[in-house]
Amino acid sequence: MKNFKLIIILLVSLFIFTPTFNAANNNTLATFREKLATYRKEHNQATANANKTKSELNTAKNNVYNNQEEIKTNEKKVEEAKIEIETLNIEIAKKNEDIKKYMNVLQETMGNNIYLEYILDVNNYADLVYRYAIIEQVSAFDKEKITQYEEKIDKNKVLQVELAQRELALESQIAKLEKDIVSLGTEYNKLVEITLDVKEQLDSTQAYIDYLVSIGCKENQDITDCIGKxxxxxxxxxxxxxxxxxxxxxxxxxxxxxxxxxxxxxxxxxxxxxxxxxxxxxxxxxxxxxxxxxxxxxxxxxxxxxxxxxxxxxxxxxxxxxxxxxxxxxxxxxxxxxxxxxxxxxxxxxxxxxxxxxxxxxxxxxxxxxxxxxxxxxxxxxxxxxxxxxxxxxxxxxxxxx
Ligand SMILES: [Zn+2]
CATH class of the missing domain: 2.70.70.10 (Glucose Permease (Domain IIA))
Structure with a gap:
């Protein structure tokens, strides 16, 4: 009776501990081929993702380059504007000098006794009027020029401000792009790693399939059974x-x-x-x-x-x-x-x-x-x-x- 009990216990434990093979869990050559197809798909997807990120990375790098080029061009324009302002200021100073000179001449003429002489002398008077008219014309012309120059200077100053603002905008774009480049680079490296991981799985699955084929496993034969034989x-x-x-x-x-x-x-x-x-x-x-x-x-x-x-x-x-x-x-x-x-x-x-x-x-x-x-x-x-x-x-x- 004691032995009988022992046998029952043994049978029960055997029933419990014997691994059962469920047909649904069967691994066959066919299931490994399905896995291989999945890995291949994953690999293609991972490669596509990596390539997309790479191209985004390249675009960001190109944009940084373009911005830097634009900044260089703008800096050149600013430099040109500065030079033009300087030149115009010199011109204005010269014109002012000229006007002053004319005015001096005129004042001298008007302020001296010669003036009376001129008035008394009809000929000289006519000359005086003529001179006066000439000087007035010349200074009017110079004054107009000065106004034009001043307008140009103002324009250049506005341009300088605009370019400075543009440079700020470009610099901030570059800063953002450089951040993007760093994160895209990290992302790209991660994706490449994923691609390599999947490739490893792909290759080892392919090698395993080759092995199973080489030892004569049938498509739907259980692999454990096949390798065992x-x-x-x-x-x-x-x-x-x-x-x-x-x-x-x-x-x-x-x-x-x-x-x-x-x-x-x-x-x-x-x-x-x-x-x-x-x-x-x-x-x-x-x-x-x-x-x-x-x-x-x-x-x-x-x-x-x-x-x-x-x-x-x-x-x-x-x-x-x-x-x-x-x-x-x-x-x-x-x-x-x-x-x-x-x-x-x-x-x-x-x-x-x-x-x-x-x-x-x-x-x-x-x-x-x-x-x-x-x-x-x-x-x-x-x-x-x-x-x-x-x-x-x-x-x-x-x-x-x-
Ligand atoms: Zn022998």
Missing amino acids: HGDIGFIRPVPYGTVTSNYGPRTNPITGAKGTWHGALDIGGMKEGSNAYSAANGVVGKIIRKSRCGGNMVYVHHNIKGVKYTTAYYHLYQIKVSLGDVVTRNTVVGTVGGGWLTPWDGCSTGTHLHFVIAKGWYGTNCDYNCYISPTLFSQTKAVDPRNYIYFPQKYVWFNGR
Whole structure:
């Protein structure tokens, strides 16, 4: 009864704590493509905003420049007005001097005895009148000129005031524009940053989509499910027990006796012929070769390990248990071990063993390159040392467990 209660509690807690996957929350390649489209839209919008602010910034800068140019022109005009006022004042002074001179002459003439002489002398009198008229005319002319000059001076003074007022207006416009430039600059930098942020999201989403496509996710397949099947974080041993009988590297060929031939794999022996060989990581079957005279049945599996493409290959198989394009996990039996009595058609094996290859990149169908490379050449030229990825004890020391 006590145990029964415990079981109930366990079941209830399992029910509570087991994460449930809601179909509505499913992330698929399609949902990521939607996200990508949103980011693209946001990026376009952010870029447009940044460009608009940039052009406003440029307009403000141009206005400041134009105002400064106008101020320069106006200052020149003020200078010209000043010079003209000075010149006119000199002219006025000269004219006043002239008038004074004429007046003096006239006064002298009128104030002296000569005046009487003039009056008594008809001829001289006529001359006097004539002189008087001339002087009056000349001074009237000068006076008119002076008035004109004074009017001009007044005009220039008004202009000076107007220009000074205009300069004040322009200066205050510049001050406002300079404030605008500062705030627009800040705004622009912010918008550029937003653009870069969105671009980063855009790029990483694109990279993630590429990754999902590369590991074979379907448009509407749940991503967790897809990565679980196709992608992986590393390799494990392809057989549950055994011993390394031949290392990766140069060796004396056991068949031909040739020294220094390259062995691009680990040979794993000690298993019963016909026992299971597993995929070393989640992946997709990328190539199958049946009953080769050298290598027997062979299976290639494509993997995506933390975003890097790899191919593992299993040679000298007795049976093949998968088909091309099959999605496999670490627990999928790709075939059974051969190379001994059961596979007399395989001329390149001296006993039961698995020739296990790891290579970078995908080889076989849907391959990136060297699709039709021969199994021998593939193993000899493309393989890397499996010991770099999976721990194996040294040659002839048994391991147990994957
Ligand atoms: Zn081998």
